[in-house]
Amino acid sequence: MKQSNTFIPTLREVPSDAEIKSHKLLLRAGFIRQVASGVYTYMPLGWRVLQKIEKIVREEMDKAGGVELLMPALQPAELWQESGRWNDYGPELMRLNDRHERPFALGPTHEEVITALVRDEIKSYKRLPLTLYQIQTKFRDEKRPRMGLLRGREFVMKDAYSFHTTRESLDETYEKMYEAYSNIFSRLGLNFRAVIADSGSIGGKGTHEFMVLSEIGEDTIAFSDESDYAANIEMAEVVTTYNKKDEPLKELxxxxxxxxxxxxxxxxxxxxxxxxxxxxxxxxxxxxxxxxxxxxxxxxxxxxxxxxxxxxxxxxxxxxxxxxxxxxxxxxxxxxxxxxxxxxxxxxxxxxxxxxxxxxxxxxxxxxxxxxxxxxxxxxxDLRFIQEGDPSPDGKGTVKFAKGIEVGHVFKLGTKYSNALNATFLDENGRSQPMIMGCYGIGISRLMMAIAEQFADDKGLVWPEVVSPYQVHILIVNMKDETQTSLGFDVYHRLQKAGFEVLLDDRNERAGVKFADSDLIGIPTRITIGKKASDGIVEMKDRQTGEVKEIAVDQMINELAKA
Amino acid sequence: MKQSNTFIPTLREVPSDAEIKSHKLLLRAGFIRQVASGVYTYMPLGWRVLQKIEKIVREEMDKAGGVELLMPALQPAELWQESGRWNDYGPELMRLNDRHERPFALGPTHEEVITALVRDEIKSYKRLPLTLYQIQTKFRDEKRPRMGLLRGREFVMKDAYSFHTTRESLDETYEKMYEAYSNIFSRLGLNFRAVIADSGSIGGKGTHEFMVLSEIGEDTIAFSDESDYAANIEMAEVVTTYNKKDEPLKELxxxxxxxxxxxxxxxxxxxxxxxxxxxxxxxxxxxxxxxxxxxxxxxxxxxxxxxxxxxxxxxxxxxxxxxxxxxxxxxxxxxxxxxxxxxxxxxxxxxxxxxxxxxxxxxxxxxxxxxxxxxxxxxxxDLRFIQEGDPSPDGKGTVKFAKGIEVGHVFKLGTKYSNALNATFLDENGRSQPMIMGCYGIGISRLMMAIAEQFADDKGLVWPEVVSPYQVHILIVNMKDETQTSLGFDVYHRLQKAGFEVLLDDRNERAGVKFADSDLIGIPTRITIGKKASDGIVEMKDRQTGEVKEIAVDQMINELAKA
Missing domain, CATH: 3.90.960.10 (YbaK/aminoacyl-tRNA synthetase-associated domain)
Known part of the structure; x- marks a missing residue:
């Protein structure tokens, strides 16, 4: 893509309404723009990142046996009344009436819709288990939208729902989803923890949150310094052993x-x-x-x-x-x-x-x-909060604290929704049983922000290759120099032919502006076409390490192809 | 995909609420399900078709120089008040208040949002022209939702908007979009016409509708039997020449x-x-x-x-x-x-x-x-409607009538929105000018229905290869026969390895049910694994022609790979 043909409005000024690093950078580098409080447009670069995240999520969901569909945002109030959430959900549920004054919700989640769908279509144990997922736009009327895509009112989520005949079958799918989520966040290169979370009345290990570690996180995680144990601090069991002081009991x-x-x-x-x-x-x-x-x-x-x-x-x-x-x-x-x-x-x-x-x-x-x-x-x-220095509940190492951004959640729903909406199946003996359910969410747009928060430096964003909007950024220093432009376009076409996604800065801008924009946008590899163009030499820069070298064009293309 | 793992609830009964063929078949074959009047879930098969349509649309939009982004569904009322459409749009515009009683629209289209975005980011002629597009969910509160996805209230659209400094530049992009649209509908195998439509006060050839020819269409098209001339009948110019009868004028x-x-x-x-x-x-x-x-x-x-x-x-x-x-x-x-x-x-x-x-x-x-x-x-x-038999307005052939489903629309907006929202640029002389705009829409979910309407027979759907949810449908006649199942799974894995998208009917159902479902779903090629499995012979059936032949597995795979 030629930069002259696309739409990357970068900003020199730090936007006043952005408080955290990732929000500032995504605005400055032209990845997102606010339309209303908590409501954003994903600009061309931001949209490319979203698509790459979605692709990874899809691959892992498919591998784990998920089947994709797409449910609507408009949800009839009757479904929410059946589940009881029309009243329970409160003002975060966006509501509207259609022209015939029939009430609807804008879906913040789809338990009701999918439970009703599966209820209406599946009657026999033979058709279960089943795991359905979608990547879809959600609405939640946050009281105080903040931190850009972290607490938005319209956002993109992957939500999955599984239906089972037995608890064991649910446990199995839960494990698969847990693994899929671990794969997704690992592939995205994130520093994350799967954290034991509050499963409320379900109890046990019925829910995990996937947290990206970050100072701006709103949750505190207790994790072991020697194992992969991690829990929300409210959930971390205390296994500290105590001793009584060896002294005689004195008089009260x-x-x-x-x-x-x-x-x-x-x-x-x-x-x-x-x-x-x-x-x-x-x-x-x-x-x-x-x-x-x-x-x-x-x-x-x-x-x-x-x-x-x-x-x-x-x-x-x-x-x-x-x-x-x-x-x-x-x-x-x-x-x-x-x-x-x-x-x-x-x-x-x-x-x-x-x-x-x-x-x-x-x-x-x-x-x-x-x-x-x-x-x-x-x-x-055990009634107290765990503390840093306490022994890790899994017996390995001691506990440390970190802040986390929740990017995923796996949850054993049990029969909460199938009971409320009467989603039953006939078992092998012809007896009617409520379906047992799990649900599994990933905040796709929130992930973009979490990645930006973890991968940035003082010059701008530093995208991991797998989600970078482009893989290579070619920068022609002087567009008035015919040798440079001719080599620039040549390299551009050759890299595209070799299968790379390439952004070409062909703008008539000062070199300083181009370099600053390039650092801000944060594509992993930059190829600068400058004065040595006449010798077929370009500069190759690694955005992450800052490593720079001069290299002949052919060699550069070979090196990129090998990586 | 194994059919036992996915979710294809087929129906024997014709749903009572569906009036047209495509709607009945998409329901019966398990491609869509209604959630509320005019609001649908795209089931796993339907979702795959949608994705394939989207892919073709994206490829052609990108080729034509479009840049993809994603705008929100929630649109602040202020933007619609600026354009005047908050009042003009009427009850088809879905409206809601957020928790702070601020009014929003659910976008039926995005002229306001994109004009405000480009207005805020682009100041100079140097950054124009620019064509932005998105594939996104739209809302329109139809008075009488009907015909399934043809008149829905929540639907998927591709909408594009172009911004220009001159009329000539708009004309150029309009031509590119017209071509892109022709390519898209041709690739989808549709029988369509680009039809001159009513451009209102803009006049001239400022708008075309792309119509898929179909008896169920709500619009009448006048087209030439000898050229590619086509127009909405209201727009078709009458060029008939008349003669006076050769008789003396009589007394009144x-x-x-x-x-x-x-x-x-x-x-x-x-x-x-x-x-x-x-x-x-x-x-x-x-x-x-x-x-x-x-x-x-x-x-x-x-x-x-x-x-x-x-x-x-x-x-x-x-x-x-x-x-x-x-x-x-x-x-x-x-x-x-x-x-x-x-x-x-x-x-x-x-x-x-x-x-x-x-x-x-x-x-x-x-x-x-x-x-x-x-x-x-x-x-x-010229004040009358054209009639069948009139000479074609382009001088070639005579006019015939057909019914059409509108699936696309290209429109020269001019400065309507840029004037209303004050979207100006500085020209080469530093003078402020309103941007000149075009807009270009394709109904993605409506296309799915139009394709289904054009490609079906009395047994079910007959998907064109390019949008079929899968390319090959393998059907194991008797799941209790180990030779059949073993060959079936073998063929399944080999075809997948060869790059085919394969659906495998591995259900414990009667052969009759499986054959009927397969015809209903309408995947182009069916491979039936039956009694001759022991000889490595399968049956290969072309869904469209009905042609059937017995063939050795290796040969079958070669033949598919060549096609």
Whole structure:
């Protein structure tokens, strides 16, 4: 493609509305343009990157046994009413009425449509399992669209849905999808982790998120420094073992700690360690009050509280509720003497000897507190957030933290949608059973941004070969020099003939502008046709390493063909 | 692809909601499924056909210099207000508010978005011309969605837009697009015509529609039986020459024709020919009344009236208006004695000698009417519809009629949108000029249906090779016969290795079901693995010709590879 014929509007200025590197660069290099908040046009270069990502996703989905189709964006409200999500989804679901005042949703996802489709067409176990996928435009009315393609309102997704007769069959497809996703993100050259995620009421290892590691990520991942273990921090199991201090139990005492309220203040005041203190938090769990205890240097993980109690909603009690139930301010709560409230504690609490906790009254703390002697705990369990330095839950190495951008998600849905929409099959004995489902998503447009975030330097984008909009960028330094233009076009045609995707900068621009644009756009190999054109010598530059060499044209073409 | 792994739900019954052949067959063969009125899922086979059509469209668009991008479906209302179409488009424009109550349209077309994009990015003549295109999902809230993908509410289109500094540059691109479109429809094997269409106020040959000839088409085309001339009948110029009858002018007479009112009745009653009568119709043209005369055997073409008078709205006068202006019922109107109303007549009227017309009173007609003697005409012009048998307007052959499905449209927009959205460039002299635009659409999903309509027989679909979902369909007659299955899978793998797209019917179904499904799906070549499998002999059938032969496997693969 000749640059004079295409549409690559590069910008010198950093756009004021872009906060993160990839967003700035994709705007500056002319890959995307905003049409409305969270709504973008994929410009010719951006569109080429998207297509390459899609091709890799398709190849791996096909290899894993997925079958492609295309469902519509317009979805009748009735389907969403059947699943219950017409109400549950909230304002993120974009809704409209047609000219006959019939309500529709613009699909943010397609569980309803595909479940109804398979329900209507498949009646027998003989036709299952089946994995269907599409690459399609989705709509989600984000409250605060931000970070370019990371939180958009119209975006491209690959979504897949599988249908099964047994849990084992679902597990098998889940594994295949997990592998396919690993292949996809590996082929894209991304630094990613498959992360154990919150599967809610399904439990177990029923869901993984695929996270690209990046400082701008909105999720925190706990991962092992020695294995491939990774989990969302809410999901990371704590397997730390604790020991009791070897000292005699002392007599429980109430002491006045004055205005010292926070763990930090109390620890300094009493000259103790924070691991000797007990943090006590009153929660409201599905409407009932529960006192949760963790060590002072730990944080309560409410997902674990929720899972332990098999609850739907876990929230901190308000100051008023705390006052009413415990009879003191939030900062003074402690477990001793509390009645009619369930008490659960993190395992680490059980190992505290002669510790410190709040006394349920202003200015006072208990010291020499010993669990099970001074207060009763209903259940000890893993209830805290993992911390950097904790042993990895898989027994290999220790835990570190990183930030991640979610680019994929595999999920065992079970029978949630097949029950709601009555998608059943007849088993081998002629009995009607609900289909068992899985769903699997990849954010295609988000991936473009995640790649740009991971592959860039201070000069611009640095595309991996497999997704680069073009493979070779030819730059003719001086378009008024006939030797240069003639060699430039010759090299252009020869490389195209050899099967390369080539962008040719044939613009009448200053060399400085052309070099800057080329670095900004970030095609892996640049061939500069300059003064040595008369000797058949060009400059070959590797965008990633910055390595530059002068080379004869024939040799250059051979070298590229070999790579 | 093994049929046991994919999703091809065929139907024996003819779906009750489908009226036309292609719609019935695409439903029965499992290519599409309706999600809501005018909203479809493209099932795995349908999706493959769509992709193949898209590939051909892309190749030809790229060859013609088009550059691909992707614009969003969500379009801010402000852009549509700028162009004036927020009001003009009417209820076919799907509209919604986002969570902040900001209004959006779901794009039925992208003139506004692309004009704003190019306006914001291109300032200089140096960056023009530019042709951008996308293949994207469109929304149009049809009042009465019908005929499956022909009149849908969500559909796939290729839309292209070109931007120019001069009319000549637009003409050049228009020619390229016209050629690209001809190539596309030729490659798809369609029987089509490029048809001169109504370009409204732009005039001249500023627009062509590409029509696939089909009985179910909603448009009538006039085409030459000897050349490639074709036009929408409203647009077809009449070049017929007329002669005056060689007889003396007789005296004008008013006669009582009793209850005979229609041309047909009067002609029989008076024992004359309908070509000797004058049909007089009162129109309201932009609010003014105009009397339009054509010969009794001709029909008024209101597009020609509109173009002659350079008007916006042309409609027949109501009975009340006719009574008020002419003083009689609609069926009695004639030109003699009419005052204060403009009179225009088709050229044929001028050649009438001793004709017949209404007398503006009940039961009465004039006979021996001679134009220019008995009444005055302001303008004679071509005002009638062309008829079968008229000479072709290009001077070659005579005109025939056919019905057509519009699958493509090329249009010289001029400066309509660039003026409205202020899309200007600086010319070589530094003067600001509006960009000159063209737009070019192809209905991708509609094409699938048009192809199905043209390529089908009483057994099912008969896909042309280039768009067939697969190239070869292997059918194993008896899955319990190990020789057959073993040869079947062997042939399957060998054909795949040889680069063919193969569908393998490996289902445990009766042979009759498999044969019927295969004919219904319509893949060009069927290889049946039956009883002669033990001798390495298979049956090879051409879906189109029905030709069947027994052939050794090696030979069959060679033959396919050569084709």
């Amino acid at each position: 005492q109430k002491v006045n700690t004055g205005e010292h309220k926070t763990i930090e203040d109390v620890v300094t005041f009493l000259k103790i360690q924070s691991e000797d203190t007990i943090k006590s938090l009153l929660f409201k769990v599905d409407g009932e009050f529960v006192l949760v205890l963790v060590r002072g240097d730990h944080e309560v993980n409410d997902v674990k509280v929720k899972n332990l109690l098999d609850a739907s909603v876990v929230e901190l009690a308000t100051p008023e509720e705390t006052e009413r139930i415990i009879g003191c301010q939030i900062g003074n709560v402690g477990p001793i003497g509390v009645q009619n409230v369930k008490v659960i504690a993190d395992i680490a609490v059980q190992y505290i000897v002669n510790g410190v906790c709040g006394a349920n009254e202003e200015h006072m703390h208990y010291v020499n507190v010993n669990p099970d002697r001074d207060f009763q705990v209903d259940t000890y369990a | 007479q008013k006669v009582n024709t009793g209850e005979h009112k229609t041309i047909e009745d009067v002609v029989t009653f008076l024992k004359i020919q309908s070509e000797d009568t004058i049909k007089s119709l009162l129109f309201k043209v932009d609010g003014e009344f105009v009397l339009v005369l054509v010969r009794g055997d001709h029909e008024v073409n209101d597009v020609k009236v509109k173009n002659l008078l350079d008007a916006s709205v042309v409609e027949l006068a109501t009975p009340e208006e006719t009574e008020r202006i002419i003083g009689c019922q609609i069926g009695n109107v004639g030109p003699i004695g009419v005052q204060n109303v403009k009179v225009i007549a088709d050229i044929a009227v001028q050649y009438i000698v001793n004709g017949v017309c209404g007398a503006n009173e009940e039961h009465m007609h004039y006979v021996n009417v001679n134009p220019d003697r008995d009444f005055q005409v302001d303008t004679y012009a």
